[in-house]
Amino acid sequence: xxxxxxxxxxxxxxxxxxxxxxxxxxxxxxxxxxxxxxxxxxxxxxxxxxxxxxxxxxxxxxxxxxxxxxxxxxxxxxxxxxxxxxxxxxxxxxxxxxxxxxxxxxxxxxxxxxxxxxxxxxxxxxxxxxxxxxxxxxxxxxxxxxxxxxxxxxxxxxxxxxxxxxxxxxxxxxxxxxxxxxxxxxxxxxxxxxxxxxxxxxxxxxxxxxxxxxxxxxxxxxxxxxxxxxxxxxxxxxxxxxxxxxxxxxxxxxxxxxxxxxxx
Amino acid sequence: xxxxxxxxxxxxxxxxxxxxxxxxxxxxxxxxxxxxxxxxxxxxxxxxxxxxxxxxxxxxxxxxxxxxxxxxxxxxxxxxxxxxxxxxxxxxxxxxxxxxxxxxxxxxxxxxxxxxxxxxxxxxxxxxxxxxxxxxxxxxxxxxxxxxxxxxxxxxxxxxxxxxxxxxxxxxxxxxxxxxxxxxxxxxxxxxxxxxxxxxxxxxxxxxxxxxxxxxxxxxxxxxxxxxxxxxxxxxxxxxxxxxxxxxxxxxxxxxxxxxxxxxxxxxxxxxxxxxxxxxxxxxxxxxxxxxxxxxxxxxxxxxxxxxxxxxxxxxxxxxxxxxxxxxxxxxxxxxxxxxxxxxxxxxxxxxxxxxxxxxxxxxxxxxxxxxxxxxxxxxxxxxxxxxxxxxxxxxxxxxxxxxxxxxxxxxxxxxxxxxxxxxxxxxxxxxxxxxxxxxxxxxxxxxxxx
Numbered sequence: 001x002x003x004x005x006x007x008x009x010x011x012x013x014x015x016x017x018x019x020x021x022x023x024x025x026x027x028x029x030x031x032x033x034x035x036x037x038x039x040x041x042x043x044x045x046x047x048x049x050x051x052x053x054x055x056x057x058x059x060x061x062x063x064x065x066x067x068x069x070x071x072x073x074x075x076x077x078x079x080x081x082x083x084x085x086x087x088x089x090x091x092x093x094x095x096x097x098x099x100x101x102x103x104x105x106x107x108x109x110x111x112x113x114x115x116x117x118x119x120x121x122x123x124x125x126x127x128x129x130x131x132x133x134x135x136x137x138x139x140x141x142x143x144x145x146x147x148x149x150x151x152x153x154x155x156x157x158x159x160x161x162x163x164x165x166x167x168x169x170x171x172x173x174x175x176x177x178x179x180x181x182x183x184x185x186x187x188x189x190x191x192x193x194x195x196x197x198x199x200x201x202x203x204x205x206x207x208x209x210x211x212x213x214x215x216x217x218x219x220x221x222x223x224x225x226x227x228x229x230x231x232x233x234x235x236x237x238x239x240x241x242x243x244x245x246x247x248x249x250x251x252x253x254x255x256x257x258x259x260x261x262x263x264x
Numbered sequence: 265x266x267x268x269x270x271x272x273x274x275x276x277x278x279x280x281x282x283x284x285x286x287x288x289x290x291x292x293x294x295x296x297x298x299x300x301x302x303x304x305x306x307x308x309x310x311x312x313x314x315x316x317x318x319x320x321x322x323x324x325x326x327x328x329x330x331x332x333x334x335x336x337x338x339x340x341x342x343x344x345x346x347x348x349x350x351x352x353x354x355x356x357x358x359x360x361x362x363x364x365x366x367x368x369x370x371x372x373x374x375x376x377x378x379x380x381x382x383x384x385x386x387x388x389x390x391x392x393x394x395x396x397x398x399x400x401x402x403x404x405x406x407x408x409x410x411x412x413x414x415x416x417x418x419x420x421x422x423x424x425x426x427x428x429x430x431x432x433x434x435x436x437x438x439x440x441x442x443x444x445x446x447x448x449x450x451x452x453x454x455x456x457x458x459x460x461x462x463x464x465x466x467x468x469x470x471x472x473x474x475x476x477x478x479x480x481x482x483x484x485x486x487x488x489x490x491x492x493x494x495x496x497x498x499x500x501x502x503x504x505x506x507x508x509x510x511x512x513x514x515x516x517x518x519x520x521x522x523x524x525x526x527x528x529x530x531x532x533x534x535x536x537x538x539x540x541x542x543x544x545x546x547x548x549x550x551x552x553x554x555x556x557x558x559x560x561x562x563x564x565x566x567x568x569x570x571x572x573x574x575x576x577x578x579x580x581x582x583x584x585x586x587x588x589x590x591x592x593x594x595x596x597x598x599x600x601x602x603x604x605x606x607x608x609x610x611x612x613x614x615x616x617x618x619x620x621x622x623x624x625x626x627x628x629x630x631x632x633x634x635x636x637x638x639x640x641x642x643x644x645x646x647x648x649x650x651x652x653x654x655x656x657x658x659x660x661x662x663x664x665x666x667x668x669x670x671x672x673x674x675x676x677x678x679x680x681x682x683x684x685x686x687x688x689x690x691x692x693x694x695x696x697x698x699x700x701x702x703x704x705x706x707x708x709x710x711x712x713x714x715x
Contacts, residue, residue: 065601
């Protein structure tokens, strides 16, 4: 009863991202097939599925990172708060300021920690003064839980940090431009368990402010951090629903096989 | 595990597990095999080491041969002669204004001053021929030295002052041991009489050896003892400046465009193949191109570093483009993703991240291309930078020659004195090359320290 009530409320809320009949092709390969997905606001949506099922491709289509791949074609519609993001009127640079991304491999710029975080605000002109910029950097590092660790060495290169710190720096860099959505492409796959736990905790905190879509290979991670889960298989979404529902009572046999580790 | 079927292309009967047992090897066999393996390794190492050693040997021989012939090119010989500033030859200065005086002193017969001073030193020399031979001991450039002394102050008129006058190239060669006095005088350029005079001067301590500053500071000359490398060095410097100014921006932007912006199709493939082929085109072809286009079509000045630089830029472009493309390709794609994911535009991604990160590689490629251009002779011959030019060029439009061309010119000269000048110029060229390569390494480190 309770659960059903929650679902109804969430269904009433306009989704942040709505994908309708999305098909993505790489040359002749049909990578994403007729995907329909509503991603709710201020929550974590996990995309799970075996390798090569297209979840990263789908994730990258949300901030049009696939535009950089010449062979990639897309049909269908993806909207962000009702705006068609593939519309000609949409400026892709502006879109990426609204939809930030954290990658699988921590990839801070080979610049100082400060410059890493300040880069986004600088190119988007978000700070009116140096003090403003300092403030944004401080806030972003604080929110990503990195401030106490790096406050004395903001001028040291971001690449000199440890793996987990680097990934948090990338998160700080992303939230510095105050996006509406943060996409995370297996953010913990290159990290040790402790660093992973810290990032997961951070994700849980961040969902209060941001809509988060995360691709992960770890079932436990999906179960721990997400509220909604979509199971991708061979380019299709086989099942989408509340995480608790999917992990306890999957409706599709394939999902069950996958989350119990019998397949994938 | 159940549905594994043996691959029948290997002739394994289906359904059965092949009972293949590896043949037993005795300890002796194993040892022999091992021995063979180690022998192969030793042979490979020995061949590699041999190649390295023979390369080093060749290098040592080359450097030693250049140094032994070339180092003496940096020294010169001088003869201390008591120069009598004969008022009769200089003439009266009465009634002249200061400017006229200097003008007059410039035009004095300095040659006669030196000749008379030598005759005072060796009064027994009487015949015209001998006086001429005596005079031949000092270089024709010593006239300038006397002239300068005289122009500096006319107080010296009427006095005798000891001056270290530049010895002629023949005397210099003899003093450096390159002319043997054992052979008959008909077979050497220095006569017995001249040798006798030199012996007298040597016994009086009038022969001085010193560093040849003129070699580093003056332009070319017909006289080996007066010839210098500075004109050619300046010409090379100006030429390279033009080359760099043209080839670097065009090369780097072409590389950036081809690597990051151009679509991959058969046109870009064609361009890529052509760029790679251009790097292998003989340099003289570029010289012909420069001659045909810059000189004949655009009527640009002949022998000028501007045209030389433009021609060498054509030659250097492929090198820069290829190395810049490699450097740009070496920038990890994750950095591009990061920048694009942050909402940087394509051009921002390139200029904020890709270019700075690939700069060390681009710099190295550029400097190697420049070093190549510095050593290039053939294209410069085609556009007339091979002329005999005495003046040091002051701009890119002045007629000039370049270091390797100067070496070529001197190597071609019949005078014996130019032999050591050739080697000395090679030393200077090599020093420049080493300096440029050191600069490349230094720059790379400096840029890499900025991560």
